[in-house]
Amino acid sequence: MTSPPPLAGKIRAERSAGARAKRTLDVALSALLLIAFLPLMALIGLAVAVSSAGPVTYRQVGDGMGQRSFDMRKFRTMYELPQLINVLRGDMSLAGLWQVSGRSGTTTDEAIRLDLQYIDHWSLRLDPLILLRTLPAVLRTSNAR
Secondary structure (H helix, E strand, O other), X not given: OXXXXXXXXXXXXXXHHHHHHHHHHHHHHHHHHHHHHHXXXXXXXXXXXXXXXXXXXXXXXXXXXXXXXXEEEEEOOOOOOOOHHHHHHOOOOOOOHHHHOOHHHOOHHHXXXXXXXXXXXXXXXXXXXXXXXXXXXXXXXXXXX
């Protein structure tokens, strides 16, 4: 049995460091956004509770890394809010190419292609670029899920 070439170890170390940096960015930003959005989320929850019967949130099963399923709680509204608690828990990331590239207007195959493209080309520079495009994409009501 041969040992992996030194380059393979370097690539693994860089990916590991990149993964830690990405996770740190996700945790820091989602915590700040959760604190900032807390009053708005409380108002939305109150508005949903007052305007209709039933629970304020609903549960949706999401697909995470490694084909791992996780529970997402969402407000029963027509518009999406960032799933910041799921980001803090490590179930999902703030940044994803699909979220700014058509969202539900894409086919399943296209969404998978975008996810794979994101994974193949991920860098610490790419996430902030995607995050800058995320707010306008979320505020547009077309193609929201």
